[in-house]
Amino acid sequence: MLSQKAKYALKAMLALANQENGELLQAGDIAEQQNVPRKFLELILLELRKQGLVHSHRGKHGGYTLAKPADTITFGQIVRIMDGPLAPIPCASLTRYRRCVDCADEKACAIRRAMRQVRDSAAEILDGLTLEQARRGAAHAESLTT
Structure with a gap:
């Protein structure tokens, strides 16, 4: 599950992506626009x-301001910075x-195989979605409707 911290980070980064020509945006303005607690946002x-x-x-x-163009920053990068790996286990x-201590045969583990598919699917979507695409509303619309 996406943490509130990662969600706020995504909101802040989208707000910065919406600025024209690298215009500066103050933390207080981002917090107000995005309904994010200011102190928490400053840490993010x-x-x-x-x-x-x-x-x-x-x-x-x-x-x-963004340090890189919005079309080079992905949701996956932001989520990993805030929440760590995308894999659920x-x-x-x-x-x-990290190997699970309770697993007798990792290669045959159905849980690991399923969670790897979850991780791979999440990575495909999040790593394929840039701030620029999301800003323009091109957020893998075809994936979200299936």
Whole structure:
């Protein structure tokens, strides 16, 4: 399940993607526009800055802007930064694989196979959806209707 933190991060990044020509947007404005608690948003923006997805500018006219073009930042990147791996269980993860201690035969494990399919499907959608596509409303509409 998507955490509230990841949801707020996606909302903030979409708000920044909507800015023209890298215009700065202050955290308070994002919080108000997106109905996100400001203090929580500031922590999220700090993490996104540390991960190279946003730039921050100090001062009276400071604020935040995307560090990369909106068509190069995917939902998958943002979700992984906020929530970690997409896999619902560690043995299905590609980036943080960890064998389950209660599994006798990992290769034959039906649960692992199913959760790997869940992970792969989620990754296909989230890694294939950029901020620019979502901003324009092209959010894999064909996938969402099936």
